[in-house]
Amino acid sequence: MADVKLFGLWASPFVRRVQMALQLKGVDYEYIEEDMNNKSELLLKYNPVHKKVPVLVHNGKPVAESLVVLEYIDETWKNNPILPEDPYERSRARFWAKFIDEKCNPALWQTVWAKEEEREEAIKEACQNLKTLERELKGKKFFGGDSIGLVDLTANFIGYWFGVIEEASGMKLVTKDKFPDLCNWIDQYVSCNIVKQNLPPKDKMIESFHTRISTGSWK
Amino acid sequence: MADVKLFGLWASPFVRRVQMALQLKGVDYEYIEEDMNNKSELLLKYNPVHKKVPVLVHNGKPVAESLVVLEYIDETWKNNPILPEDPYERSRARFWAKFIDEKCNPALWQTVWAKEEEREEAIKEACQNLKTLERELKGKKFFGGDSIGLVDLTANFIGYWFGVIEEASGMKLVTKDKFPDLCNWIDQYVSCNIVKQNLPPKDKMIESFHTRISTGSWK
Numbered sequence: 001m002a003d004v005k006l007f008g009l010w011a012s013p014f015v016r017r018v019q020m021a022l023q024l025k026g027v028d029y030e031y032i033e034e035d036m037n038n039k040s041e042l043l044l045k046y047n048p049v050h051k052k053v054p055v056l057v058h059n060g061k062p063v064a065e066s067l068v069v070l071e072y073i074d075e076t077w078k079n080n081p082i083l084p085e086d087p088y089e090r091s092r093a094r095f096w097a098k099f100i101d102e103k104c105n106p107a108l109w110q111t112v113w114a115k116e117e118e119r120e121e122a123i124k125e126a127c128q129n130l131k132t133l134e135r136e137l138k139g140k141k142f143f144g145g146d147s148i149g150l151v152d153l154t155a156n157f158i159g160y161w162f163g164v165i166e167e168a169s170g171m172k173l174v175t176k177d178k179f180p181d182l183c184n185w186i187d188q189y190v191s192c193n194i195v196k197q198n199l200p201p202k203d204k205m206i207e208s209f210h211t212r213i214s215t216g217s218w219k
Numbered sequence: 220m221a222d223v224k225l226f227g228l229w230a231s232p233f234v235r236r237v238q239m240a241l242q243l244k245g246v247d248y249e250y251i252e253e254d255m256n257n258k259s260e261l262l263l264k265y266n267p268v269h270k271k272v273p274v275l276v277h278n279g280k281p282v283a284e285s286l287v288v289l290e291y292i293d294e295t296w297k298n299n300p301i302l303p304e305d306p307y308e309r310s311r312a313r314f315w316a317k318f319i320d321e322k323c324n325p326a327l328w329q330t331v332w333a334k335e336e337e338r339e340e341a342i343k344e345a346c347q348n349l350k351t352l353e354r355e356l357k358g359k360k361f362f363g364g365d366s367i368g369l370v371d372l373t374a375n376f377i378g379y380w381f382g383v384i385e386e387a388s389g390m391k392l393v394t395k396d397k398f399p400d401l402c403n404w405i406d407q408y409v410s411c412n413i414v415k416q417n418l419p420p421k422d423k424m425i426e427s428f429h430t431r432i433s434t435g436s437w438k
Contacts, residue, residue, distance in 0.1 A: 049318060068317065087294035091291040098287065099268060132268055
């Protein structure tokens, strides 16, 4: 049997993407929770460049960076593909995954953590990015079509984490009247077994969010 | 014959990566130079999200974002592979390409364009990133091993552009005593046919650099 280990952090959407993908493929693995305030020697050995989770270790070889890990998983375990087969469709999936990671998620994050005077601009930018995703979803159940794929896994912050942050902060950006297709996607998304079985508990996230608000750091 | 068009900008390392890859594969294509101060309707149609070059249009279908384009090219034209075959080696190549685009290049850029009071920190960060690349190159001719691959194409800013900027600005970071393997790689890199035939002329780049210094914008 393959020796698969995952170094993670319970609240990290980047780690949870990988857990969802491993479950989709039916890969058994050992999960190791990291303390980011006191990183293990193994984490520093396996990801000396970024010193971050997730790190997937397969037969002793480490793979870091969640999008890189997702592609690795898809190329290693071929069942239940995460990426489409056609090169053009694959390029579309990679384009949107990159857009979510580099544009959409940082903008959403800024709506919560930007300085007061920069918040309005942050909200405007986040909404523009969400509109772009809304257009991409038009007429589709998932970004991947009828089933979950790379883009859906990558969009998990929008699918769950941001909603919890909205609830905890009292702000509401992603509404059914503004983003009907995205809201529909969120409903479908969190109903999928591989997604819902790999989401952090809402209560614990809200508690963690309030700790960050009051202390300036995550617990 | 396949209908291949590339929307580009002569000075862009992102565009030149794609040109190098197309030449490596022996793909004929039509090149369309964009004016970024007056973007064409076709560019806005083909890349409505980012409105940037490069955009590769293959049989009428657009692919944007240079790393996504490189993977598309490698999956579409199978000769002279850009990525290795083995999934783990592929993950390593993607990891380093991402590191260069997200960490190394922005840090190098900052050494030139950061405000005076932030420059020292920028230089420190850039040198740390270059040291990381130096370690990765140890004992290898190219990042891809004996021949040029995804990481080498992605590192073209370090392989050529940054040297020209150093010359134009009078700053010198990448020296043989500090980065012997990287300097050796640069020498090998710019000697490769597919690289040297796709580099922008140094004189024109230096002129463009000085225009930016004096006017605040590229010409």
